[in-house]
Amino acid sequence: MPIKIEVNGKRYAVNYPPDTPLLYVLRDELQLSGTKYGCGEGQCGACTVLLGGAPRRSCQIPVSAAAGKPITTIEGLEKDGRLHPVQQAFLDAGAFQCAYCTSGMIMSSVGLLQTNANPSQAEVVQFLQGNVCRCGTHPRIMEAVRQAAKMIEERGR
Amino acid sequence: MSDITEKFVLEPERYEFRRAPMHQFDLARRDFFKILGAGIAVFAIAKEAGAAQETAPGHRSFHSEELPKDIDAWLHVGANGSITGFAGKAEIGQNIRTALAQSIADELRVPFESVRMVMADTALTPFDAGTFGSRTTPSMTPQLRRVASAARDLLIAAAAKEWNIAPAGLVAADAKVSDPASGRSLRYAELARGTTLAQSLPSEDPVTPAAQWTIAGKPIPKVDGRSFVTGRHQYTTDISLPGMLYGKVFRPPSFGATLISCDDSAARAMTGVIVVRDGEFVGVAGPSAREAERALNAIHAQWKEVPQISSKEIFSYLEQNATAKSDDRHRGQKGSVEDGLASAAHRLDATYNVAYIAHAPLEPRAAVAQWADGKLTVWTGTQRPFANRDELAAVFHIPESSVRVMVPDTGSAYGGKHTSDAAIEAARLARAAGHPVKVVWTREEEFTWAYFRPAGVIEVKSGISSDSALTAWEFHNYHSGSSGIETPYVVANQRTEYHAVPLILRSGSYRGLAATANHFARETHMDALAKVAKMDSFDFRMKNLSDARMRAVLEAAAKSFGWPRKKTQEGQGFGIACGNEKGSYVATCAEIAADKKSGEVRVVRLVEAFECGAIVNPDGLRNQVVGAMIQGLGGALFEAIGFENGRIKNPHFASYRVPRFRDVPEIEAILLDRKDIPSAGAGETPIMAVAPAVGNAIFDATGVRLNNLPMVPNGLRTA
Numbered sequence: 001m002p003i004k005i006e007v008n009g010k011r012y013a014v015n016y017p018p019d020t021p022l023l024y025v026l027r028d029e030l031q032l033s034g035t036k037y038g039c040g041e042g043q044c045g046a047c048t049v050l051l052g053g054a055p056r057r058s059c060q061i062p063v064s065a066a067a068g069k070p071i072t073t074i075e076g077l078e079k080d081g082r083l084h085p086v087q088q089a090f091l092d093a094g095a096f097q098c099a100y101c102t103s104g105m106i107m108s109s110v111g112l113l114q115t116n117a118n119p120s121q122a123e124v125v126q127f128l129q130g131n132v133c134r135c136g137t138h139p140r141i142m143e144a145v146r147q148a149a150k151m152i153e154e155r156g157r
Numbered sequence: 158m159s160d161i162t163e164k165f166v167l168e169p170e171r172y173e174f175r176r177a178p179m180h181q182f183d184l185a186r187r188d189f190f191k192i193l194g195a196g197i198a199v200f201a202i203a204k205e206a207g208a209a210q211e212t213a214p215g216h217r218s219f220h221s222e223e224l225p226k227d228i229d230a231w232l233h234v235g236a237n238g239s240i241t242g243f244a245g246k247a248e249i250g251q252n253i254r255t256a257l258a259q260s261i262a263d264e265l266r267v268p269f270e271s272v273r274m275v276m277a278d279t280a281l282t283p284f285d286a287g288t289f290g291s292r293t294t295p296s297m298t299p300q301l302r303r304v305a306s307a308a309r310d311l312l313i314a315a316a317a318k319e320w321n322i323a324p325a326g327l328v329a330a331d332a333k334v335s336d337p338a339s340g341r342s343l344r345y346a347e348l349a350r351g352t353t354l355a356q357s358l359p360s361e362d363p364v365t366p367a368a369q370w371t372i373a374g375k376p377i378p379k380v381d382g383r384s385f386v387t388g389r390h391q392y393t394t395d396i397s398l399p400g401m402l403y404g405k406v407f408r409p410p411s412f413g414a415t416l417i418s419c420d421d422s423a424a425r426a427m428t429g430v431i432v433v434r435d436g437e438f439v440g441v442a443g444p445s446a447r448e449a450e451r452a453l454n455a456i457h458a459q460w461k462e463v464p465q466i467s468s469k470e471i472f473s474y475l476e477q478n479a480t481a482k483s484d485d486r487h488r489g490q491k492g493s494v495e496d497g498l499a500s501a502a503h504r505l506d507a508t509y510n511v512a513y514i515a516h517a518p519l520e521p522r523a524a525v526a527q528w529a530d531g532k533l534t535v536w537t538g539t540q541r542p543f544a545n546r547d548e549l550a551a552v553f554h555i556p557e558s559s560v561r562v563m564v565p566d567t568g569s570a571y572g573g574k575h576t577s578d579a580a581i582e583a584a585r586l587a588r589a590a591g592h593p594v595k596v597v598w599t600r601e602e603e604f605t606w607a608y609f610r611p612a613g614v615i616e617v618k619s620g621i622s623s624d625s626a627l628t629a630w631e632f633h634n635y636h637s638g639s640s641g642i643e644t645p646y647v648v649a650n651q652r653t654e655y656h657a658v659p660l661i662l663r664s665g666s667y668r669g670l671a672a673t674a675n676h677f678a679r680e681t682h683m684d685a686l687a688k689v690a691k692m693d694s695f696d697f698r699m700k701n702l703s704d705a706r707m708r709a710v711l712e713a714a715a716k717s718f719g720w721p722r723k724k725t726q727e728g729q730g731f732g733i734a735c736g737n738e739k740g741s742y743v744a745t746c747a748e749i750a751a752d753k754k755s756g757e758v759r760v761v762r763l764v765e766a767f768e769c770g771a772i773v774n775p776d777g778l779r780n781q782v783v784g785a786m787i788q789g790l791g792g793a794l795f796e797a798i799g800f801e802n803g804r805i806k807n808p809h810f811a812s813y814r815v816p817r818f819r820d821v822p823e824i825e826a827i828l829l830d831r832k833d834i835p836s837a838g839a840g841e842t843p844i845m846a847v848a849p850a851v852g853n854a855i856f857d858a859t860g861v862r863l864n865n866l867p868m869v870p871n872g873l874r875t876a
Contacts, residue, residue, distance in 0.1 A: 034388015098250025
């Protein structure tokens with residue numbers, strides 16, 4: 001039985017064992033390689049996607065558990081060539097070095113700002129604690145999230 | 158420009174350069190390639206084989222292909238006006254793709270946007286020994302500048318010929334050559350059209366001094382930044398080829414274990430799965446990562462394991478097993494340490510230990526390999542594409558010209574991606590499968606089968622006079638390495654020595670090499686000496702320093718930090734440290750808060766001053782400096798690899814703690830721009846003074862002197 005999932009507004013039927021990590025299906029089957037493998041253990045956040053709007057580690061979600069809930073990956077954020085404010089803020093702040101963590105950082109930040117439009121610094125730290133950046137770009141990532149919050153507020157006006 | 162051609166000596170702690178590849182096979186062979194299009198091309202012939210001397214020593218030779226051996230950079234001006242720079246360096250997050258393009262644009266007088274870099278592709282770029290040792294900026298940047306400068310001369314000459322006038326008064330700017338006398342101009346694109354002019358560089362070609370840079374020196378954002386925030390950039394791990402299989406390697410249960418028997422029948426019975434056994438190598442490839450994992454789990458084997466020492470015994474082992482004869486290159490002697498110690502008013506001896514740590518790059522080792530007509534193409538995240546190529550050629554018994562290695566901009570490395578393990582594994586599986594194969598190491602493999610920053614023991618003996626001047630300095634490093642081993646302080650009587658010890662864990666380069674360990678020992682020791690002298694730590698250093706650049710970074714850091722500071726809270730402490738290595742200088746001040754009850758140590762603030770000559774890109778530099786400071790906190794406070802019976806005890810991010818958001822203090826980086834000094838690399842030195850600054854702050858707060866890295870893996874609990 002194929003499993004039906006909805007990713008970035010598109011519906012797919014995939015033939016994978018139900019306990020296959022969503023990450024594998026996204027990357028290997030749907031060729032959505034923006035979502036990264038960093039540890040496969042839910043410890044680094046590189047594979048973060050939005051599942052039903054909430055940030056989740058796709059390496060820890062069996063594909064069967066992702067059925068019926070809309071999934072958003074980094075590829076789904078840009079709309080008509082316009083970057084999502086969080087993407088724009090990361091770009092503006094130069095909040096990356098090797099950038100391998102960037103997709104996960106952005107998806108986590110999008111998730112945060114959806115539930116908390118104006119997070120304090122401590123709340124951002126708390127929320128991103130599970131996302132590893134080995135290059136040490138944390139201060140710029142913090143700054144990017146701050147700027148994104150502002151941008152979202154301005155776009156919303 | 159002496160530093161372009163200076164002899165590049167490989168540090169002893171680059172152990173991984175001297176080891177044979179992890180796997181060896183018996184095999185077959187074959188052929189070749191070719192390049193470039195119309196336009197103007199200029200080649201930099203490495204003077205006195207300058208950059209070619211950056212050849213790693215080892216068991217096999219490098220570069221034996223049809224490209225001229227002594228070229229180390231080239232540049233192409235296309236008929237459409239596009240400029241392409243070619244360099245064998247790899248982009249691993251240090252932002253050299255941007256910085257190199259800036260220097261070319263600057264020298265050639267073209268807009269930054271018109272320059273594209275082709276990097277780290279053994280078929281398209283000149284030979285390069287690798288992206289390590291902070292060499293890209295001091296060696297590759299001037300080479301590309303010289304090439305660009307020669308191309309500019311060539312374009313001016315072409316315009317002069319076109320107009321039938323002397324080239325002397327012509328001006329190159331804004332991607333065109335102009336004749337101020339007549340007002341005529343020709344765009345580079347027009348001059349390059351229809352020509353296929355190739356020229357090698359004159360031996361000396363003056364380049365634009367830093368004070369006159371217009372594009373270099375500016376904070377230009379990372380090229381292709383948009384492709385990273387949209388997830389579009391394809392790292393090695395993201396590459397997918399038609400018919401590609403997913404490979405996995407069957408690993409031994411412990412280091413050095415040998416295969417007694419192996420039952421792979423269940424794996425072989427799986428549809429679409431291939432199993433490869435070649436000597437000690439056992440691997441599988443399947444149509445999906447999932448199926449490859451299942452096949453791997455279906456293999457059962459018996460191993461013969463060998464007893465080996467654990468992380469508990471490592472430090473005494475290192476001290477007791479130093480090889481009797483250490484290389485003279487790593488021995489320094491001045492005056493008489495014995496006399497210096499005898500005349501000292503105060504003596505201080507101490508021993509410092511540093512643990513093995515892991516690079517843990519977020520993108521694990523990975524490769525995609527494809528065979529066609531006996532030729533091998535590999536995409537892999539490595540800092541040494543040409544060495545990877547040569548190792549692939551050697552293990553598969555084919556000519557180097559039959560192997561092409563390409564490095565997609567990579568998910569970091571920090572000195573950890575010098576070997577060709579994943580490339581060899583993918584290539585071996587692909588050859589058997591008759592399909593392209595991708596191998597991506599798991600996090601556990603990355604933490605276990607990669608190589609580590611070597612552990613080490615450092616012994617220091619020292620003396621100071623009654624007026625707080627150093628009289629003697631004796632410094633021995635066991636195993637961890639010789640980088641940064643020489644003291645920058647003025648001391649007439651000194652002895653420094655590196656003692657090689659046979660490898661225990663697979664070890665090798667790590668950002669800054671042993672300079673981090675040697676700086677930790679030296680700067681901790683200097684702090685302790687300052688206490689003996691009853692002097693302020695900053696004043697004591699300044700008293701014993703004459704190097705103006707070192708004094709300048711110390712002063713800059715101290716000023717921004719507000720040194721000396723008065724304590725305003727319980728558990729507060731301040732520390733300072735400095736250092737220099739690979740042509741750049743660093744000083745770091747730390748403020749920490751120690752909770753005496755819980756033992757928790759929190760770094761509150763770091764201020765670092767860094768000077769690497771003329772700054773090429775202040776934005777990229779700031780990212781590197783701040784990044785090194787944060788990465789340095791990991792090795793300073795809690796990162797350590799535990800091992801026992803040939804097994805890594807903490808091969809996961811859950812058990813190997815790396816710096817996370819909560820660990821990041823308030824950070825200030827002061828970048829001193831010295832336009833009068835040639836640019837040095839900046840990837841490494843900014844990490845070096847972090848650990849001692851923090852340790853000295855912990856002492857200031859608590860009176861506890863921590864001589865071992867990491868300092869507080871379990872909080873402040875001194876035994």
